[in-house]
Every structure is written in structure tokens, then in C-alpha cells.
Amino acid sequence: xxxxxxxNYDVEDADLYLEYQKVAGATLEIGTACQLRxxxxxxxxxxxxxxxxxxxxxxxxxxxxxxxLYESEAYQAIIGKRLKATSKHFAILVEGxxxxx
Numbered sequence: 001x002x003x004x005x006x007x008n009y010d011v012e013d014a015d016l017y018l019e020y021q022k023v024a025g026a027t028l029e030i031g032t033a034c035q036l037r038x039x040x041x042x043x044x045x046x047x048x049x050x051x052x053x054x055x056x057x058x059x060x061x062x063x064x065x066x067x068x069l070y071e072s073e074a075y076q077a078i079i080g081k082r083l084k085a086t087s088k089h090f091a092i093l094v095e096g097x098x099x100x101x
Contacts, residue, residue, distance in 0.1 A: 001095055001098050002062070002097075003061075003062055003066040003095050003096060004037070004057055004066075004093070005034075005056075005058045006055065006094065007055070007057075008043065008051055008052045008054065010052040010053050010054065010087045010088045010089075011053075011086055012085060012086060013086075016081055016084055017086065019081055019085075020081035024075075024078060027075050027078060028075060030058065033065060034058045034065070036056070036058060037059050038055055038057035039055075039056055040056075041053060041054045051088065052086065059096070067093070
């Protein structure tokens with residue numbers, strides 16, 4: 001089943017965030033190991049508290065693949081830049097529905 005990494009935050013330091021962006025795509029293997037499904041810098045919050053304005057959704061083939069890339073040494077080496085450059089951040093990993101046959 002597919003898995004989705006959903007990340008939401010406010011970008012506070014655009015320069016530091018740009019440094020993160022320059023390497024994050026290759027590190028997470030976007031386009032090969034996962035697909036970028038959402039990159040919305042104007043997220044509209046309908047419920048809850050303290051959501052950021054930017055949302056990113058990545059689709060992976062499996063939860064195991066999502067965890068492998070998120071927990072990889074290469075990604076963990078750069079995630080600090082995103083965390084320092086943003087506020088109100090959260091990341092969740094969810095399992096998608098089975099693909100109809």
C-alpha cells in the first residue's frame with residue numbers, strides 16, 4: 001500500500017530553507033523512490049490549531065520505503081536546516097488505501 005509523508009510548517013528563514021530545498025529532493029529521491037504530490041505555500045487551515053502555511057505531501061510505494069528515506073543518514077544530516085528555518089512544523093506518515101485491482 002502507498003504511504004504519504006505530510007509535512008506542514010511556516011518558513012521563517014527563507015535563505016536557510018532554500019539551502020535545505022536544494023538538497024532535499026535528491027536526498028529523498030523525489031521522482032524515483034517517491035513522488036511529490038503537494039507543495040502548497042498557501043495552505044488553508046479549516047480546523048485545529050497552529051498549522052503552518054506550507055504543506056508538502058510525498059507519496060511512497062510503502063511505509064518501509066518512506067521510513068528508509070526519512071530515517072536515512074543523508075536525510076537526517078539535512079533535516080536540521082528545515083527545522084531551524086521553519087516554525088509550527090509537524091510531519092506525519094500515513095498509510096494510503098490499497099490500489100484498486
